[in-house]
Amino acid sequence: MKQQxxxxxxxxxxxxxxxxxxxxxxxxxxFGKNVQGFPEYGPERMGAPITAYNRISSDPIxxxxxxxxxxxxxxxxxxxxxxxDVTAGLKPEGALIVNTPKSSDEIRAQLPGFEGKIVTIxxxxxxxxxxxxxxxxxxxxxxxxxxxxxLPREEFLKEMRAAYAxxxxxxxxxxxxxxxxxxxxxxxxx
Amino acid sequence: MSMNENTNQNxxxxxxxxxxxxxxxxxxxxxxxxxxxxxAFPITPSTEIPQMVSTYISNGQLDTEFIPVESEHSAMxxxxxxxxxxxxxMTATSSAGLALMWEELLxxxxxxxxxxxxxxxxxxSGPININCDHSDGMGARDTGWIQIYxxxxxxxxxxxxxxxRIAEHKDVRLPIMICQxxxxxxxxxxxxxxxxxxxxxxxxxxxxxxxxxxxPHQPMALGPYSETDYVMExxxxxxxxxxxxxxxxxxxxxxxxxxxxxxxxxxxEYRTDDADYIMLLMGSxxxxxxDAVDELREAGIKAGVIKLRVFRPFPEKELAxxxxxxxxxxxxxxxxxxxxxxxxLGSEVTAGLYRAGVQIRTLNRIxxxxxxxxxxxxxxxxxxxxxxxxxxxxxxxxxxxxGLRR
Numbered sequence: 001m002k003q004q005x006x007x008x009x010x011x012x013x014x015x016x017x018x019x020x021x022x023x024x025x026x027x028x029x030x031f032g033k034n035v036q037g038f039p040e041y042g043p044e045r046m047g048a049p050i051t052a053y054n055r056i057s058s059d060p061i062x063x064x065x066x067x068x069x070x071x072x073x074x075x076x077x078x079x080x081x082x083x084x085d086v087t088a089g090l091k092p093e094g095a096l097i098v099n100t101p102k103s104s105d106e107i108r109a110q111l112p113g114f115e116g117k118i119v120t121i122x123x124x125x126x127x128x129x130x131x132x133x134x135x136x137x138x139x140x141x142x143x144x145x146x147x148x149x150x151l152p153r154e155e156f157l158k159e160m161r162a163a164y165a166x167x168x169x170x171x172x173x174x175x176x177x178x179x180x181x182x183x184x185x186x187x188x189x190x
Numbered sequence: 191m192s193m194n195e196n197t198n199q200n201x202x203x204x205x206x207x208x209x210x211x212x213x214x215x216x217x218x219x220x221x222x223x224x225x226x227x228x229x230a231f232p233i234t235p236s237t238e239i240p241q242m243v244s245t246y247i248s249n250g251q252l253d254t255e256f257i258p259v260e261s262e263h264s265a266m267x268x269x270x271x272x273x274x275x276x277x278x279x280m281t282a283t284s285s286a287g288l289a290l291m292w293e294e295l296l297x298x299x300x301x302x303x304x305x306x307x308x309x310x311x312x313x314x315s316g317p318i319n320i321n322c323d324h325s326d327g328m329g330a331r332d333t334g335w336i337q338i339y340x341x342x343x344x345x346x347x348x349x350x351x352x353x354x355r356i357a358e359h360k361d362v363r364l365p366i367m368i369c370q371x372x373x374x375x376x377x378x379x380x381x382x383x384x385x386x387x388x389x390x391x392x393x394x395x396x397x398x399x400x401x402x403x404x405x406p407h408q409p410m411a412l413g414p415y416s417e418t419d420y421v422m423e424x425x426x427x428x429x430x431x432x433x434x435x436x437x438x439x440x441x442x443x444x445x446x447x448x449x450x451x452x453x454x455x456x457x458x459e460y461r462t463d464d465a466d467y468i469m470l471l472m473g474s475x476x477x478x479x480x481d482a483v484d485e486l487r488e489a490g491i492k493a494g495v496i497k498l499r500v501f502r503p504f505p506e507k508e509l510a511x512x513x514x515x516x517x518x519x520x521x522x523x524x525x526x527x528x529x530x531x532x533x534x535l536g537s538e539v540t541a542g543l544y545r546a547g548v549q550i551r552t553l554n555r556i557x558x559x560x561x562x563x564x565x566x567x568x569x570x571x572x573x574x575x576x577x578x579x580x581x582x583x584x585x586x587x588x589x590x591x592x593g594l595r596r
Contacts, residue, residue, distance in 0.1 A: 038378035062477035
């Protein structure tokens, strides 16, 4: 039977939501999955709300539309909850993953009527601790992997080390920080 | 055993699994083909292609002469000059970039220059918008270029590799546009299978034009003034070449299938054998329509999809034959043509049905303008219009828009 999960990312231009979606597609591909990773393009301004998507499937993917009934939603910037309907279409058995220092109950209080699962992760604090800067996307990627159970921990980390070594060939000093961000996130959600 | 004998044995070469965006896939194919000259001016969403090619060149992976020009008008002018001089030449553009090339597109075709242009389809203004539709490519339908459209990044890659063999064939010698949907495939990372560098190099071969400007001891003129008494003969020659390209397109596809295991024709038929209702369309939306067809088949509705790949030359007779067994066909256009009854495909397909004496009902729908999303539900809603009509309902209005804000 066809097994497919669909993920919608909400972020702001410049925060790396698109990069996170592409990284997730990359790493799932390494595990032999059929993948799609794509942003929804509009006026690309720093700070403007952006949406990106992932489909990850056991079978070849033919559909080319946006995702309206996601299994999971990842919110890279919690202030978007005020202005964007982040839970629109989210399947009840799925989960909303939010980058925030707040608890899931505090986030739920901002989402009247939403009854699905909420997972919070302080990706900003983790990024600042491991990378010295607010680059939350490694942490958000790990959060999505942990919550979806998409990939086993050790293999995921191994693949990501190789991916970062390639991506940051010209600045290898950031590889360890990013790896640490992944591990801290996986530990926090486990 | 020589390399040539080996390829003649229909060996399917190693397939290299990868994931790339459509733009990356085309840039990768360009690296493998290694054309002689690429003049280009960047425009969204095709910008990444010249950008990636430039990177390949600066990394020493490609020795193409890249000419950064000041506009698309100049890009096509430079491409014409380079191709006329005898160099294998390509460029990339989108939307307004293609519009600015207009005058030169016709010159490239009438001078019989087999330039390859990778078109990343984007709407033409206005309203100003950067997203996908086919108004750029459809607008250039009468310029004398061969046009081939892709559903996904795999097809964009495969079509590009076949392009030079088609365009440069001595029976053809016409420019070719290899098209894919802006952002929807150009910026979406997806799985595909690449071919080994050597296999692509062998398949494409070296460019050996019979006549070109820089040929020693054989001076020639290219693009001179023609008196009225020869213009129609020149145009007829162009048309004959376009018609001869039909067989070449099929032959090249056969050879490509022998190498890659992936088959292509003028169009793809998906579950059409016993279909009562067929949706005919081009580009990425065809994949979405296939998913809709699977759902409808589950519900007992005999639906199918025809995905048009080769738009110029237009496979009118073949389409009429493929549609002859169904009750009704929805023809979907991703551009408006303002004739008041249908888009470009709607008009051309129905004209072909009439000439072939195929008396099925057709319904034209406009979709996806300026990147408006086309979903599985969008496709199902059009099939529902067909089934209601054939079940005795009223004929739906023609030339309506799908998913219009009310």
